[in-house]
Amino acid sequence: MILFGTFFLAKRILTYIIFYISMSKYRLEEMSWMEAEEAMRDSEVVLLPVGTLHGHGATPIGVDSFSVDRIADLVAEKTGVPKLPLMVYGENEKQKFYPGSITINPATLEEVYVDILKSIKRNGVSKVIILNGHGGNREVIIRACLRARKFSLVAALLEWYNIGNQLAPELYEEAGGGFMMELALAVAIYGEEIADIRPGEGYKGEWGKRYTMKKIFGKEIEPLGFHSFEYEGAKIIIPVDAWDLDVEGPPELTNENLPPLKEIGEKIIDEVVDFTVNFVETFSKVDLKDALKTRDNL
Numbered sequence: 001m002i003l004f005g006t007f008f009l010a011k012r013i014l015t016y017i018i019f020y021i022s023m024s025k026y027r028l029e030e031m032s033w034m035e036a037e038e039a040m041r042d043s044e045v046v047l048l049p050v051g052t053l054h055g056h057g058a059t060p061i062g063v064d065s066f067s068v069d070r071i072a073d074l075v076a077e078k079t080g081v082p083k084l085p086l087m088v089y090g091e092n093e094k095q096k097f098y099p100g101s102i103t104i105n106p107a108t109l110e111e112v113y114v115d116i117l118k119s120i121k122r123n124g125v126s127k128v129i130i131l132n133g134h135g136g137n138r139e140v141i142i143r144a145c146l147r148a149r150k151f152s153l154v155a156a157l158l159e160w161y162n163i164g165n166q167l168a169p170e171l172y173e174e175a176g177g178g179f180m181m182e183l184a185l186a187v188a189i190y191g192e193e194i195a196d197i198r199p200g201e202g203y204k205g206e207w208g209k210r211y212t213m214k215k216i217f218g219k220e221i222e223p224l225g226f227h228s229f230e231y232e233g234a235k236i237i238i239p240v241d242a243w244d245l246d247v248e249g250p251p252e253l254t255n256e257n258l259p260p261l262k263e264i265g266e267k268i269i270d271e272v273v274d275f276t277v278n279f280v281e282t283f284s285k286v287d288l289k290d291a292l293k294t295r296d297n298l
Helices: 002-024 033-042 063-079 106-122 135-151 160-167 169-175 178-190 254-284
Strands: 046-050 129-132 153-157 221-225 228-231 234-237
Touching: 046 063, 046 254, 063 129, 063 160, 063 178, 063 254, 106 129, 106 135, 129 135, 129 254, 135 153, 153 254, 160 169, 160 254, 169 178, 169 254, 178 254
Parallel strands: 046 129, 129 153
Antiparallel strands: 221 228, 228 234
């Protein structure tokens, strides 16, 4: 009788442990379909990290992807909201000829995003927070999100590099610019050995305090990077494939720079995670009734 009672108690404890473990899961790919059903039913919002693969000088080509994946993991762990697997492939027209770049046609990518959002809605969730690690994805994501509103889903687009720069501009200045900050995140996540430091050599790609670009439109129109230019003190856009035109920039980096960059990267991750956790809590409570009203459905 005692043996039976002990067995029954152990079985109940094991059941509670399994239940606790299942409830603590937040990565969709680790859930069973039953756990996914429960997670989607109990959550007002899901996280979708998206990135890409392209050249960043001495920084790994995957920084646009693994940066947002790490941030999304930390946010999901703190909030318990479901996190979808990283969308690692994105738009790379500006760097498609760089070694290691993988690019998806923007029109194709838009359809993929729309299908993902439709699937999320089909699972019963009407709010998505997209953590985007690559500026080139932005316009494609926005178009997909505008389409998603027509099937009653609203997505918010968060980009760590803009959030971090606004919350802690002094850290960006200390790092030496936005693309040095990408290296800071890389070494914060994977360690200093992840950086490809080549003493005495310059780098191409998204690199340095200011891109080294050819002045293809003469002296008065200054190239800034991507398809942005400056004329008489104002920023303008001329749609050209600017990254087909870049030249090697200065090294600007030694191994001695990595420890302080790692510390800066850790601080920015903390800032962005805290901000995103707060946004998840706020966005979860939002009533979409007014946000979904348009003249099209009146």
